[in-house]
Amino acid sequence: MIVLKRKPDLVGTLASTLCLVHCVATPFIFIAQSSVFGSGGEPPVWWKFLDYMFLAISFIAVYWSTSTTNLNWIKPLFWISWILLLGIILNEKLAILSFPEVLIYIPTISLVILHLYNKKYCNCNNDKCCVNEG
Numbered sequence: 001m002i003v004l005k006r007k008p009d010l011v012g013t014l015a016s017t018l019c020l021v022h023c024v025a026t027p028f029i030f031i032a033q034s035s036v037f038g039s040g041g042e043p044p045v046w047w048k049f050l051d052y053m054f055l056a057i058s059f060i061a062v063y064w065s066t067s068t069t070n071l072n073w074i075k076p077l078f079w080i081s082w083i084l085l086l087g088i089i090l091n092e093k094l095a096i097l098s099f100p101e102v103l104i105y106i107p108t109i110s111l112v113i114l115h116l117y118n119k120k121y122c123n124c125n126n127d128k129c130c131v132n133e134g
Contacts, residue, residue, distance in 0.1 A: 008068065009119035012061030015054055016111040051089050058082060058111060069118050078118075081110040 062082045066075040085107035091097055092104075 008061045008064030009115040009122065012058060012065055012115035013112055013119065015057040015061055016108055016115060018054065020105065020108045020112065048093075051093075055086060055089060058085065061115070062111070065115060065118055069122055071118065071121060074114060074118055077110070078114055081107040081114060085111065 059082060062078045066078050069075065085104070088099065088104045088107065091099060
């Protein structure tokens with residue numbers, strides 16, 4: 001938790017990148033699994049759980065990044081990207097609307113870019129230098 005508070009953009013970038021790799025790898029794993037085992041292509045439970053784990057980690061990273069940045073314009077972009085990611089994942093699980101699978105890449109890549117930009121902009125040596133105190 002200490003690493004997350006001190007380096008939320010690093011954790012957020014890592015979590016978002018791993019989420020992106022997870023999203024890209026999923027179709028290939030389903031194809032390989034269904035051809036090897038002849039199953040219906042249903043993913044293992046632990047693989048489905050990763051979506052929620054990435055959402056939780058990214059929520060905490062976005063919360064801490066928006067709490068410590070003094071870039072007011074980046075705060076809503078973080079939250080919009082995270083809410084879009086949440087909506088797409090929930091829609092995928094609940095099958096409410098039919099969306100192309102590639103839509104999940106937009107908020108995921110956005111979170112990676114926002115965390116990298118915020119990390120570069122908010123590059124300091126103490127805990128308070130990036131906080132908007134005004």
